[in-house]
Amino acid sequence: MFCRNQSSRATVARGSALEMEIKRGKFRRSVYLDTLQKIDHEIRMRDGACKLLAACSQREQALEAAKSLLTCNARIMAYMSELQKMKESQIMQKMARRYVSCQRILPCKAKVAISDLRIPLMWKDTEYFKNKGDLHRCAVFCLLQIGTEINDTDMVIVDRTLTDICFDNTVVFSEAGPDFELKVELYSCCTEEEFSGGNTPKKLASKLSSSLGRSSGKKVRAVLDTGGSSPVSNGGGNPLLLPVTTVPGPKYHLLAQTTLTLANVQDSFRTHDLMISGNEESSFWLPLYGSMCCRLAAQPLCMTQQMVAGYLRFKQITGEQQNWMKIYAVLRGTNLFCYHKKEDVEAKVEPAFTIAINKDTRIRATEKGPQSISISNQYGGEEVTHTLMAESRDDTHRWMEAFWQQFYDMSQWKQCCDEIMKIETPSPRKPITMLSKQGSLYHEMGKNVCLDFKAIVHAYFLILELSLISIQLILCYIVFSGRPFLYSIFINIFLFWSRSLSFILQNKTEPSVFIYLYKCIQFSLPLNCIVLYNNKLNFTEA
Structure with missing residues (x-):
């Protein structure tokens, strides 16, 4: 139905390839500059955290400043890795000389939210029930990362009076793909001790210079020349040398981590295993049970946004007569909503009828009716077919591509497309809680x-x-x-x-x-x- 002859197809391919390469070049340049701006912003935020850490006179302020410093360092390294990937991809494309555009279907993005994070603790009987031994208090928080998007939770003070570490934050990632990896890292710092950092290695400065270019690299290198280095894990790989402050103050250490994927998404609470770092002799140590409980939800855009809409004619069969009724159809989620007119959608009127579009639905466009689309579903062991007709061949092509994209998104996001999962709006951050000078919550x-x-x-x-x-x-x-x-x-x-x-x-x-x-x-x-x-x-x- 949609095939072309080879000569015209080759001509269109050459023209579209050149146009696509121009568009891709502009897009890569835009993304590259946007990433540089993000790095510059995080460096300025890092400088502010260093100054705040040097001027802090209260313990809770120093802990918050050290937390911000670690978060900024993680974002800088994530953006640097993204720039390196972009550079490698550009080199590979030049070496392969891919002048012909290979258009392939890409899955839609999704909102991924993690909420109600609970990490149980396992105190000794003498510490929890008998309240014996030296009091051990730590400030903890979680660092959550998908790609270059990094978020942190509120800081929580933990001692032996708590049985669980509870983070009430709802963290939402807006640009996640179906192959996402959500890295959850738990950092801890003893509230009674202070630490100081080291010096930034020259390797990081030269690496930044080569990755960012001369002008931006010099600026980044000049900023980092006054910093230090500390081996901090980036979520399960080899340690990375991150720029840290030389200002004395508290220092967070990686206590536990895990990685969540699409297989862990479920519209309910689930328990996940943690990989624990450190030992009992560490000052930042907390007796973790070895697992965490959270709710991981995902909302693909194909389930929440309108994928395609337009006027169609619906075939009605009453007895032996066949009538065609004009409808306004909207494809969203697992349904094709059919309205009498377009204004009903804006007025939020109930649709006249709905046709299910799920993983078991079959959609065909026949050669006998080049503008007709048949949608078949199984209801109670019987096959029910609805016939629709577009206004033109181009319109039919547009609808068929939208259906193919919808089916591909459903196949990639799997259980997330069974029904829309609820994602709560993130609440504003709570003010910093002043730490008590006493040793315990008692x-x-x-x-x-x-x-x-x-x-x-x-x-x-x-x-x-x-x-x-x-x-x-x-x-x-x-x-x-x-x-x-x-x-x-x-x-x-x-x-x-x-x-x-x-x-x-x-x-x-x-x-x-x-x-x-x-x-x-x-x-x-x-x-x-x-x-x-x-x-x-x-x-x-x-």
């Missing part, structure tokens, strides 16, 4: 408990004193029954006390004022009782 809990206990004690003594004063008033009434003027004196004293209490509660006066007040009343009432009782005895004897 101290922080103890402070609150202590304050609450003091308030309870104050309330208890207030109630007790109120009861004692009430008893004294009752005794005074019994002793001086029959003497109304003396009874009225004590009633006035009680009213004064109650009004003072009401004033203190309404104006939130300090408890010390209230304590002083009822102490005065407490000591004055028994003294008055004794004096008046003696007067009563003297009056009776007389």
Whole structure:
């Protein structure tokens, strides 16, 4: 149906190849310059982290600065690797002299999100239950990488009071292919110790210069000449020499890592194995259980975006009659949505009917009807066929290419195309939590408990004193029954006390004022009782 004769095909191929090479050259140049700008941005961010680390006077600020420094170094190395791949690819194309464009179908990109990351800890009984031994606190965070896209989680302080390391961040990668490899690296740093870096090797400076060119390479080399080097793993390969600061401060170490692929994607929580680095003698060591739990979801663009749309004619069979109804069709996800008119899509009206497009669907374009498209599905063991007709041969070609692309995307993304997986919007970063000067979270809990206990004690003594004063008033009434003027004196004293209490509660006066007040009343009432009782005895004897 779509075949051409060989001569015209060769002419078109030569013309399209030249045009394609021009477009590819412009695209490579644009990507190359964009990557250089990203490297320049990360270098400036790295310089800011170095200055902040040198000026930090608080421990939590230094930990955050060291975390930013490590993240910037990882991004710089990722961009450098990407530039090197681009350079090698360009050289291979020149050597092979591929003047004919070989157009092949590429799978669509997808959003890949990892959330609810949990890493269980395995403390010893004496440390967790009996709270014995020296307190060990570490600052940890995760570095997540797909290609050149690198993200980090919030920093979490871990000690023996925690049973799991929990990262509440939802990290989303927007340009992932079906062959993606999500590298998860857990870094740890002891909060009680400080470390200093070394010097940057000349090899890295020369490597940057040769990769970036003369002008950009000189700028990068000048910036890195003042740095240092540290062997930091890049996710399971050989150690890379990363530029680090010579400013003394905390230093993060790789504690554990793993790699997740498309096979690990599932719309639920799953457990994955971790490869642990270090040993118990390391200052940054934490007793990891050896696994992590997370939710890894993916949303291919073919499931969320409109792949093709346009007017078609739908064949209706009522008895022996055949009618053609004009519809507006939209291919999105695993369905071909059919509307009465185009405006219904914008108004979000329910489609008139829907035709399933899944991995078991068969689509054919026959020679008898060059503009017709038949879509067949299995329903309950029976084959149901829908016949559509495009307005022109070019339109039919456009629809068939869209269907082929959709089927190819489904075959590459596999379980991700069964149904749309939910991806939550990443929440904004939380402010830096100030670290307590105490050694354990129990101290922080103890402070609150202590304050609450003091308030309870104050309330208890207030109630007790109120009861004692009430008893004294009752005794005074019994002793001086029959003497109304003396009874009225004590009633006035009680009213004064109650009004003072009401004033203190309404104006939130300090408890010390209230304590002083009822102490005065407490000591004055028994003294008055004794004096008046003696007067009563003297009056009776007389």
